[in-house]
Amino acid sequence: MKLLCVFMLATFLKQSAGADCYTGNDYPKCDDCDSDCFTENGCICSDFTKCLPSTCALDPSNCCPVEFSWDSSKACCTVEKTCNRICAAADEECVFQGDDKICECNNSKYTNKTIQDLKPVVICQSDIISVSVSRCLVQSLGYDYKSFYLNDASSDCVFNYNNITNNQRLDTYQLDTKQGWCGNIVTNDSSKIYVMNTGHLNTTPSPLITKNPIAFNITCGYNKTLQTSLQFALKPLMSTAVLKPVNGEGSYTVTMAAFKDSEFTNIIQADDYVEIGSNIFLEMVVTDADGSTFALSAVQCVAAPTNDRTDTNAVQLVTKGCAPNNGVETEVLENGVSLDVRIRIQSFQFSGFPSVYLFCDVMLCGVNECTGCKVQRSTDGNIETVNLNILLQDNELTSFGSKPAISWATLAGSLLTFLSIKLV
Known part of the structure; x- marks a missing residue:
């Protein structure tokens, strides 16, 4: 029994020594077993058993057997779990969730932040308006970034993706610029055409409601040209x-x-x-x-x-x-x-x-x-x-089809006849 414990301890130490490459014998090297790598199933030998790749052209989370993670710096599978996606260095951290590691917001980065610090970034393109907000800031303020909607709250009006910009995780929502699209309002002045909508964010679901939903204006101005006038009509x-x-x-x-x-x-x-x-x-x-x-x-x-x-x-x-x-x-x-x-x-x-x-x-x-x-x-x-x-324009004094035009002279004559009858 003692010998078994010593063997297990040695195996554990070999597998968990920092982020060292796994060198155990549970899985063969892919180069030695005529392997193929697939996005759905990772790397498998010709007999459909898992193997350890020497390179990884897939999503890193699919390269290694489930209990290992791919270390791109060492080009190997390692026992130490790593996040399946890159975390935003400024406001996210890689944490354990069960047997997996995921990116979560580091709320300490947003201590004492208020709603005034939430400043959506609007980028105006000819046919697309992009609106970006900091996911972690939204969450730290008690709002649900998944709840975003426009003047038209239909789910068909929400096109979004997330990315890392300046080391922050941003959620970006895209709007079509057409007039009337999902509640768009198009106005103009002497030099520009403006496309306007309103972005909404609801509070994070909770038994207690302590704040109101957020509403913020989304506006893009475009120089007046024939092309922009046609585009927004x-x-x-x-x-x-x-x-x-x-x-x-x-x-x-x-x-x-x-x-x-x-x-x-x-x-x-x-x-x-x-x-x-x-x-x-x-x-x-x-x-x-x-x-x-x-x-x-x-x-x-x-x-x-x-x-x-x-x-x-x-x-x-x-x-x-x-x-x-x-x-x-x-x-x-x-x-x-x-x-x-x-x-x-x-x-x-x-x-x-x-x-x-x-x-x-x-x-x-x-x-x-x-x-x-x-x-x-x-x-x-x-x-x-x-x-x-x-x-x-169809009106009483305009001829349309078989309807005759009424002249001012005829109208005046009819009015005089009416008055003379009334006076008799």
Whole structure:
């Protein structure tokens, strides 16, 4: 019995001498047993028994038999248990949990911290907003990092991951930038478009409630451009075409959209109705061409009651780059001087039609070759058409389909007749 105890003690000492490589005989070396290593089952011999690898290309927790851990510094399996993932040096520590070691928050790092110390980091990208908070700080303040939600509390609105940044464990939540997505609110001022939402964190579940949930604002501001206006609109009214420049090299996308304001910020969406007599501001932009070499020109713009620009009732809005003003008030604000064309049109209606179709023929010119009302001299570039269908506001004084328009004269006559009857 004493001999057995001595043998067991010797074996234990051999296996637990710090983080030394295991040198026992319970498992063979993988090189000696024709082994394979798999993510699911670790390293096994050809007879399906476990073995000890000399290198580990897997998740370290899968390399060695369950009672051992992989020591990358020594490239071996060691008796000393190690954490299955890297801990954040600034606020985590590796601790035992049963037979395993895991990373846990070192709460002593956040003694005396308050809610004012919780400062979410917001990163604004063109199509994604990322919000990061310190996991250990959130937990030390008594909140549950897993409880995060937005204005829309649906689980479909939470996309998150964790990582280590500046030696801290951060939980990062990602938001789409689209208007209306999971409660997003999009606003604008004279220079920027803002995407806003609210992040929420609930308290850690407990029989006693001693604090309120956290709510913090998430806001990203984006410079106003046609592209950002289109990006943040729910149903943007837009049209695109592919242009070739005057030198015939490459191809570029031109986009046209319509706005309600002269700042070109309030975009007209596909289901918006425009009041007759109000202004429509058209913008056409090429974003991927060299502005020092090329300029965009709207050669001709036409309005028609149908999707046929050759309709006999069609009206010319722009001819040879300028506004003829032959029945429809049109102002060319910018054309042929940059990669941005802007035109103002006073909205009107073709009698009996609920919408108006706008067609613009555009081309890329050499800089200063298409300004003003010049005849287009750059014939090497191709001309393409972009078009929009503007819905018109339905009201008592507007004709839609078979419903006749009511003139002011008819309305006045009817009113006089009514008054004369009342006076008899």
